[in-house]
Amino acid sequence: MPDLRLNYPSIKQEADIFQQYVSGLTAQEKYALLYPAPMIPDAASLERLGAWLHLQPDMLHQQLDVTTTCSGNSAGHCILAVLKDREHTVAIETFTYNNFKLAGQALGYRFRTIDCDEEGMMPDALAQYLQTGSCRLVYVQPTVHNPTCSVMSLQRREAIAAVVRSFNDVYLVEDDAYRFLHASPPPTFLALMPERTIHVCSFSKIFNPFLRIAYILYPKGLLQGIDPIIRITTSGSSALFNAFVQHLLQHALLPPIGAEKRRIAIALHEKITAIFEGLDYRLFPGSYHMWVKLPAHLPANVFVPQMKAKGIDVMSSEDFSVHGNQEYIRIAMGAAWSSPELIPALETIAKGLR
Template sequence: MTTPPSSAPFRFPVAARYAGMESSPLKDIFALAAREDVVSFAGGIPDPELFALEEVTACYDWVLSQQGDRALQYGVSEGELELREQAARRVSRDLPTDASQIRVTSGSQEGLFVVAQALLEPGDVVLVESPTYLAAVQAFAVHGARMIGVDTDDDGVIPEALEEAIRTHHPRMVYLIPTFQNPTGRTMPLERRQAVAEVLQRTDVPLIEDDPYGALSFTGSTWAPIAALPGMGERTILLNSMSKLMSPGVRIGWMRAEGPVLDTLAVAKAAISMQSSVVDQLMVARYLETVDLDAHVARVSAVYRERRDAMSAAIAPVLPDGAHVTRPEGGMFLWAALGEGYDAQEMLADAVEAGVAYLPGWSFYADHADRSTMRLSFVTHSPAVIEDAVARLGEVIAAHRA
């Protein structure tokens, strides 16, 4: 006898690792950014007026006219040689690197997923900064890892807390963003980097170092990655991306590593996406060969600095007594902790109603979230727009004051 069809709508069974993930903070970021009636500080969305459109167009034209048959064909999982050579040249400014040590990814976000696929088993512990990049938490969590947040201060992760967490939790790896961190904008000074490296070497724990923002300096100073410190190159997978420097729409980044793990990363990459877009890889390689990326980044950073200054000046007087706010020396984000009695998630609906959005900070914590926190990106809008929107945000904060 045939069972009559159910009147309930059909639902595909979903893997347990994605249960409850029908939405995500990243999806919500882009939804808010698309609303014309809201000034969004929620996402790190570059101002399209700052894109090097003419140079990128010329590079695509050259690739398609000179290498069209190859550009539109399958490629290799490791990445196209021209791009790996250009990436190696950039990384070698701080850490001697050759093309064989580079693996190309579709942005550093895919790099995180490749690392998780290659290194993590269900139940493994990953130590992360508290707070940390929310999409890294997602990438590790869907592979069954358990994230443990390590205490931080204004100089980044605290070495003593990191050593204690390693001793207690026996992690598979440590994930850090030392320069212009997302979400806080903090940067580890050299002494802190050296102390962290000493802990990792003494405890024999590998480092996943994410550095998508390091070139976006407002002072002209730059910081070599932890991977460049003595003894750290072999135990670090370093992730870089062109998304924040050239264009987020061109999903090209790379990983730098040493030894047998390079083969494992290539196998994991092949299983996930076979290869990154060949035409985009060749375009980026041509761009790095023929365009002065450093000059472009310097122009963009000067604009970002002006917008950082506007947001810092506007937000200081509207924060409650006892609040703490960062003043980053580069990157894209400012982090505010309003303090006891405030819940940034509960405030968000009122803020959006007032025409301004931010990202509540709880989503950046692996555990023990501070719900009074918020991340604000200053890179998308002009100083005048920032000042007006932050003033409206201040009215919302005042209305929620305990």
């Protein structure tokens, strides 16, 4: 049975694109790409990144600093590490990305969960909490949330931005790793509120897990000291990955990849709908993970081992909760979408839930 914990969708075209890229390099170019990537992108790289993120042309030069690291996970850890002397609490959604939670806990942060609805964090609940003055850092995943699959509408994003702006020195960390799975996503918080947003832009999910590079975009001067932390923890990314991402952006190779991954996921969505008919779950059409409510008599610490005994690995909601929640499981199909074992595994899970 397949591993249903991994959420990195990969398709054959990615290998073909990379092979074509490498085959076009000269021997000297190949040698030059064996070194670390520059921590600060050059002007041309910034221009392409800004276009990819739909930012105003002058924003990257006048309002933002940009730092390169090896992954979104590294970015989250390094952001928290550089801020830990001034910040001690992070406001998060009811369920949050498990590796961000682990990074914060390792660094001694406290987490405060903010009430959520089907779109994610609720503005009024956030405002009420920020009024206590005990927190100046907010973490959200606004587009195809991991694990709940929620998507914030433009109206919700604008309301959250208004709340953050109404408090002095409050900043929002935007993790938008699954944005590419939405065919027409609302603007990022970075575009709506650049002066208060720390944005993490990773390419490992839209392209391939091997592509270990991410960019942190943040208000000028806010994350002073982050570069040494990146060097100490990961040594940054490589020149090869940096150059390859720029190749992907320059030649507009990523939109077709994203479109193909959405097409595959939507086709999979139709099968899942039939398999899980009558059960309580959330799945965004185009995503590779689903969020399943467990029966009251069957908590995750019982159901997950039952599935593991059948060779099926899924994640408990406890992994995404700071309160030990056992009410849900996350099923991730990124590494298994093409496996002939996937559908039988999903049928086994659905049968177990029934």
